[in-house]
Structure formats: structure tokens, C-alpha cells
Amino acid sequence: MSDIPLLKVHDVSKFYGNRIGCRDVSFELWPGEVLAIVGESGSGKTTLLNCLSTRLLPSTGSVEYHMRDGSYRDLYRMNEAERRFLMRTDWGFVHQNPADGLRMTVSAGANVGERLMAIGNRHYGKIRASAIDWLERVEIDADRIDDQPRAFSGGMRQRLQIARNLVTGPRLVFMDEPTGGLDVSVQARLLDLVRGLVNDLGLSAIIVTHDLAVARLLSHRMMVMKDGYVIEHGLTDRVLDDPREPYTQLLVSSILQV
Amino acid sequence: MPTPLVVSEVSKSFTMHLRDGIRLPVVSDVAFSVASGECVVLGGPSGIGKSSLLKMIYGNYAVDTGQILIRHDGRIVDLAATDPRTVLNVRRHTLGYVSQFLRTVPRVAAIDVVAEPLMARGEEAGTAREKAGALLARLNLPEALWQLPPATFSGGEQQRVNIARGFITEHTILLLDEPTASLDARNRAVVVSMIAEKKKAGVALLGIFHDEEVREAVADRILDVQQFSPRKITA
DSSP: OOSSOSEEEEEEEEEETTEEEEEEEEEEEOTTOEEEEEOOTTSSHHHHHHHHTTSSOOSEEEEEEEOTTSOEEEGGGSOHHHHHHHHHHTEEEEOSSHHHHSOTTSOHHHHHHHHHHHTTOOOHHHHHHHHHHHHHHTTOOGGGTTSOGGGSOHHHHHHHHHHHHHTTOOSEEEEESTTTTSOHHHHHHHHHHHHHHHHHHTOEEEEEOSOHHHHHHHOSEEEEEETTEEEEEEEHHHHHHSOOSHHHHHHHHTOOOO | OOOSEEEEEEEEEEEEGGGTTEEEEEEEEEEEEEOTTOEEEEESOTTSSHHHHHHHHHTSSOOSEEEEEEEETTEEEETTTSOHHHHHHHHHHTEEEEOSSOOOOTTOOHHHHHHHHHHHTTOOHHHHHHHHHHHHHHTTOOGGGTTSOGGGSOHHHHHHHHHHHHHSSOOSEEEEESTTTTOOHHHHHHHHHHHHHHHHTTOEEEEEOOOHHHHHHHOSEEEEGGGGOTTOOOO
16 A cells, blocks of 8 residues: 555635536545545536546646656646646546547547557557457457447447556546446446456546445545535445435435345 | 454444434443454344444444544554545455445456455465355355356355355454354354354454354353443333
8 A cells, every 4th residue: 555645636626607616625546546426417526527637727726646756746737748648648537428538430449559659659569469458358359359439339338448548557547427328237347347457457546426336336435526515525335324414315315225 | 462442432323414403322432342362242132233333343334432443553543533545454454344235246256256355455366266265165155156246146145255255364353243144054153163263363353143052152242232322221
């Protein structure tokens, strides 16, 4: 267990005019830790995720990242090229809609290989070999490597998006409702896959979800958001088994039992 | 060597915000300790707070006041006051828990469910699976089931997977929430002997056992939880 946080978030707020996107969010994320951000639609969880992943400029606050060279860098004091490089190599971002994270008109293999080429890999055979390896790890048959994601089902596309993100060996992956829009059997398979990969690779991840069962299965720690504020924060088991805040109690008591 | 588990002045209540904020007191002024090699059994009627107490010690329930002191990695950690990351680390290395029901993960084979806590401690996958298999065999779970996910197993089969998962590591504190509730006599006897071995190895055990025979066989001491309950019977 490393004693240095990977991400240090201080008082991040985002305003849309007078409206609050998210307000005064502070936390630290540790290596190997999976943090779930839960809350209903409009609670600010995606705004927060975008502020953390440099996709959206926060109105105030700072986000510091522990670089591979050991230094901390404020993400919003980096130049655009540095941020892009980080996004392409050390980070992954898994979108709810795979079409937002994939290039739909190039082959599955190229989708995975592209990120490798972006960090300087040039050997075609090696790129193809690691693309095949990653397709297999996400349970896509290697003989689909030359097909375009347009020809894939929703679940396969989502798995391909995950492979594309993980091929560069990132240390931090952001996920926005990664299982939203998938039917339950496909969801279970994806959850199991993500859980295994996170464990095996020792990834840190921040997962936005409105599905508390997904949060329970994948996350160590949980933040509950409402109206832009983090209203409850703690060990996932604790937040779900002994929710303290009225809104969290409402969320937990609204889960359907099967 | 300090005592592995000390619970001191712990109180807990639930505030039900969806029921006009009524407060349900669960326990107050809980104080006891469990020594190395000792098995303490929580006693008292249903609903008195036995399971809640285990969940507080494991960190699933927050406490209102008091300390839960755990000997972990050469120091004392107050689990009631520490951060989530430390709680998880204590669970990985020191504090084990066999819950009443197995929370199954879709698609993960029974043998991997059992091997997982060992692998989380850095054990190599092959060795971990070997140990998992040995435990499942000892608990008489048919080998044909090992590679299947436990979601479709019977209650007793799931419970044996759960027990194997809890007993596979060398955790120094083990919490047991009715691990024998849905087992037949033969498997109850296996669990009793597994608990005896843990005691011999110096593990501190705290458990709930409704089965009198098992309780007689494993308990060094019975702690009546009623004394901590606001619903104390005064008569």
C-alpha cells in the first residue's frame, strides 16, 4: 500500500452562471482505490467527474496529480499538450456511450492500437499482438479484430472501449456510468471484468453511477452527491449499510430487492 | 502482546430520517475484549443487537461514541475513528468476517471466491486455489461445484463457500455471524473443529451461534448482549 495519494482534490466548484454544478468538493484518491460517485440525475456527479479529468474547467479549486516522476502537478496549470499526453497515456476515460470513446469507423484492432501509437509504438506486429491480447482479455474473439465497432453489440462496444483505455497501462481510469444502457446479463459480465482488471492491474478508478449495486461491487469508497454537494462520504459498505443522511437513506431504501 | 480486540464505551443508534427522524437506540456502553486464542460467543435473544455489534466491529456500521481497538500490524488502530483506507487494510490483513449470507459476485467460480482473500494478501493464484480446494473438500462441497459461481447453490452450500472464504487466511481476529445456521450435523462438526484449530493458532474469535451444541463446543465465554441493550429486561 502506497502512502502517497494519486490525486489531491481541493475545493473544486463549478458554476454554470448562477447555477451550481458542483460545490466545494475535496478528497484524496489513493493508488489501487476505486471511488464511486453516486447520486440522482442532475446531482453534479458527471460535472465533478469532468472537472477532475480536465474535460471541464472548474470555476475554483485545484486538482493535483502524482506524476510518474514523483512530482505533483496541478492539472489546471499544465499546458494543453501536457494534459492531452496524460489523458492518452496515464489515464483512461470510459464513456457511458461507447460511441463517444471509440472511433466507430476504424477497426477494433485500430481502436486499441491507436493509443499505443500515440505513445510512440511503431512496430505493427507488436501493436497487433497487444491488440489481440487485449481483445481476449475483454472477451472479444480475436477474429473480430478487423471488424468495425459499428458491427458490435452494445456490450461488446463497451468492452472494446475498456480495452482501448487500458492498453497503455494507465494508473487512473474515469468511468461515467460504464454499465448504463446495457441489459443486466451483459452488465454482470462487464462488472466482473472491470472488477478483475482493477484488481489485477492495481488501478485507481473514479466511477460515476446511479446504480448502488454497481457501486457496492466495484468501489472501496463512496461519495453521495445531491444538488452539487457531497453530502456523505465513506467506506462503501458503511454508506450502504448504515446511511446517515436523509437523502442517502432514501436512496438506499429505494433499491429494489430481487 | 496487547489484546487483539478491545471494545470500549461503544454506543450506537439509528436515526430514521424517513420515519420523522425517530431514533432507535441499539446498544450503549458496550465494553469487552477478546483475547488471543479465545472464542467469545454473543448471547441474548433475537433483535438485541448481536449482529449489529459484529457489523460495528467490522466497520459496516458507524458507532456514535466509543472505541474499537484492533491490534493491527504491530500497532493499535481505533476502527471507529479511522479512515476507510485503513479499515480496508485492517480487513485485508487482520480482521476477518464470515457473514450469514454470501454476497455473490456474478460469474466468479466458488473456488475463486474462496481464494480471493488470500490473493488480496499477495498469495500466488495457484497456491491460493490449492488451499481453497482443500478447504472446500474438507467442508464436503462436491468438487463438481467448485468451478461454478455460487449464486445458484443451496443455502448450505453457499454458507460453506462463505466459511471457507473466511477461514482461508491467517487473520488474527475472526468475526462469525451464525456460520453454522444452515449446515447439517456433519458439516457443523467440521466447522467446530476448524474453530478449535483457529483457537490453537491464537486467533481471537467473536461469534454468534444459535445452535446450542455448537455454542457449547466452541465458546470459552458467553457475553450477554442484553446488558448493553436499552431494551434491558428489568425484571
